[in-house]
Amino acid sequence: MSLILIPFLLAAAATPAELSASKILTGGELRFVLPSEPKTLHPLQVSDESGELIRYLTSGSLVRLNRVSQKIEPELAESWKLGDNGAQITFQLRKGLKYSDGSPFDSADVVFTIQKLLDKTMVSPAAESFRPETGTVEVKALGATTVVVKFPSHVAGVERLFSGLSILSSRSPKKEAVGLGPFVIAESKAGSFLRMTRNSNYWKKDSNGRQLPYLDGIRVEFQRNRDIELLRFQKGELDLVSNLEPEAFEKLKTNPAVTSLDLGTSLDATQLWFNQVPTAPIGAYKKEWFGSQAFRLAISESINRKDMARVVYHGFGVPAAGSISPSNIFWYANELKAQEFQPKAALARLQKEGFRLDGEQLKDKGGNLVEFTIVTNTGNKVRERLAAMIQADLRQMGIKVTVAALDFPSLIERIMRTFNYEACLLGVVNTDLDPSSQMNFWLSSGSSHAWNPNQKTPVTSWEADIDKWMRLQSKEIDPKKRKAAFDKVQVIAALQSPIIYLINKRTLGAASPRVKNLKPAILPPHMVWNIEEIYFAEGAGKVAK
């Protein structure tokens, strides 16, 4: 798989190494918009997208995922090594680092943070991947610069767990309000904005020995309406916009005063699946269709994904092959191909199963009309259009599809609790590259095993196979062997199509041309993950001394 394509970026930004020291300007305030206010600013407790971004900008972690290379890189820890068959990790910390209030950083802070995280009385979404089902996690300091974390058993890809973990200060009287990140929160007005200023104690320096970050500050405003956000961006009141819809992106592309950024295929996918829960309150003959591999494959073959990408995504989407996007460089199974549009093959496949066309309508071998309802959530224009296209494609096959748009809580109620639905069209957001985060989805006993969750024993042999390979993948230490096992899962999933993957949309954004050194990536925080290196080309700042 090729590297992510960032054509605009290559033209717009140069790496700092290419620039002479005098060209880099410091200062200025970067302005962008978030859709909602963070529910909490406590780094260990953030649960929403906004909170996650503020946490990222204001705190430091032991390691960091490079969003472009998708590799884990040293941060507060200058190195680490795995031991005890992947159940233990030892971090070597950098020396002489200081928190934003000047209090020193050492191994005691790391131990303090991890113990706090493991405290079961604290509600922390970040802690969930840390807390093992059985046994306890032990953490201890070996001197001021070494920390050992010991898990009860092997954890697949353990170092990535630490890339999202903000290290709190054990000594500072200001507690979690101080951080090791490039910025500190200076001012916040509820419901309106949050202003951050540069952390003068930040530890990172550029290749010329100049202290980072280059920017003086960041101003984040909270605004749910994306049309207003776009308007303000075009007026120059904002410096960045991300997660753009294709229509908005196309419009921005025609604006010469804006650098539009196609960051590449996202990890997120839109998917369709049929309800295979045996106790679901739907007709027995329908359960038989949905349980049939041939039926699912035929539906998959009847959907014209290329048309979807072209019509709904204006070309900024690619037909999806599976749960792993091709952008996930390491984990994507190269042999996977997105399903081609083959209505004739689909019809032949259905006929072999006893389905037949009666005039314009498809009937099953029992003479039942083939029709089903797709549920989706209201208010998502892209998804409604996809549903209408599926409807039109399947009508050609003699299948009548009804689309029911529900508000999100009732949709979740149906697909997770009452199982009173036939098929569901939803988008799935992936933020983690590692398949370990998908355990709960792939295991037949998992609670988010969408098509038939919480199975006591696998209902089908192929689900048993997937269980086997997923468990193997999680026990294995050698990344290559893990990859081989997970490739098997992806292939079985493609062959059985319990989930019909439709489209991976491209991640689209735009920036003002004066913002330099952007390294936009498909992974969040897409545009600002290298915030400490970003600077303004002219106007806002002053030439660095």
Next chain:
Amino acid sequence: MGLTPLLSLYLTAEYPGKGTVLNGVSLDVQAGEILGLVGQSGSGKSTLALSILRLLHFKGGSDSGSILFRETDLMKASEKDMRKLRGKDISLVMQSPLASLNPSMTVGNQLLEAWRAHSKLDGTQVIMETLRQVSLSVDVAFLNRYPTQLSVGLAQRVLIAMAVLHKPALLLADEPTSALDALTQAEILELFARLNRENATAMLYVSHDLLSVASLCHRIAILHEGRIVEQGEPKDIFENPQHEYTRKLVNAVPTLRFKSRELIPA
């Protein structure tokens, strides 16, 4: 006359908030007699008429006393009996003829409605006669008119026709001419007089206009501050008023003091 009166009442009536309007009013109406009841506006004249029909509660008032009609006390009569009586034995003509007609019903149907309230027989004949009696046209075009297409005078005649359809023994006329111009007023007064003559209908004629009452009625009662202050024949009232209020009323009547001698060339 010596006979038992057709109607003999002793009434006290009040409205919540307004206080007592009639304070022990005592009146007799003999069969075939026209009694005029005169008083200022607001003196309770209309209240009296409504009380007799036992409809005062419609306007929010309450009353007590006795109303002997043909020697039965209406105060003790059931609503069902009263309904049989209203429009048949005692009927009412009100002061705003246009508002008193159902706007969504033709003249013919209103008359029929009035007939059917008390009879299951075919009323066509009676209606035709009555219309003629009140000098109304009997052609279909007229009967198909809606109240909005009538003049006030015509509307009043229709109402009178409805009121006398069942040849009631007593007709209550509550300021029936106040909405009419002078000419029509005279015609309607003439009509009442004729109905009294031809049908022997007794009438309680309520008005503030002493002059018109005097021209029509056999007897006049003066109502002042909730009481009857004086009763008598028109001649006695005009020539020899006893009560101070009556005197005022009589003096207020515009005397036709134009110089007739100058008008008539002698």
Next chain:
Amino acid sequence: MKLRRIIACLLIGLAVLLLGARWVAPHGYEQQFRDFIAASPTKEFPLGTDALGRDRLARLLYGSRLSLLLAPAAAAVSVFLAALIGGLAAFAGKRWERAILLATDLTLSLPWLFLILTIRGAMPLDVQPEISVLITFLVLGLLGWAGPARVVRAGVKKIIASDFVFQANAMGTPPRRIFFHYILPNVRPLLFAQFWISLPVFILSEANLGAMGLSVSEPMPSWGNLLRELESQTSALEHPLQNWWLLAPIVLLVGVVSLLQVWQQRPKGSL
């Protein structure tokens, strides 16, 4: 009146056009021409195509038909309820009247959006789009009684206190006859007026619901989801003349609602 006649002709003409949508519209409202996405008007597509390549003219005709058929039905339901409830309030004595007025105020302040959400959530999923839109309008109709009920109550009370009802009583007319021959016929013009007043309200309510994706489901068009498309067409609003075909639904909606408004403001007599 000449103006009213012209308006009636326009409305009838529109109705004929809509009822004949199948023959007037060049294509079906659900047919997707995927090679003509968001196209400008051509001979083939007189109003262009939408984001899925569907003929805008066909969608406008079918969508208008749906809205213009169901809004009167919903208005009729709500006015019928208003007549029953408002009438009861006027007749049934002080205690009932107070209870009903309270219920009316409550209904007026009800978060009806949540009610519609709940009802949609409770509906079986395989209901046809036709049925679901019918239910949406029915719910709108069922919820719309409160305003008109107040007017009806006031109107009925005025009629009960009127001279002609008093006269009927004085004639000894039985109560049943008074109700059917004196009160009901005179409430009727009031109900008609309420019907015409609430009609545009229902058309707009559906449009609002549709704008939130709560009305008709794909692929069926209605004024609601046609208007919803305009949301993302900010350029159409900035340059209305260059994008006139995008604004057709809004022009038609405003046009019809105003025509109905002018039409129902007839010079009227007593009530």
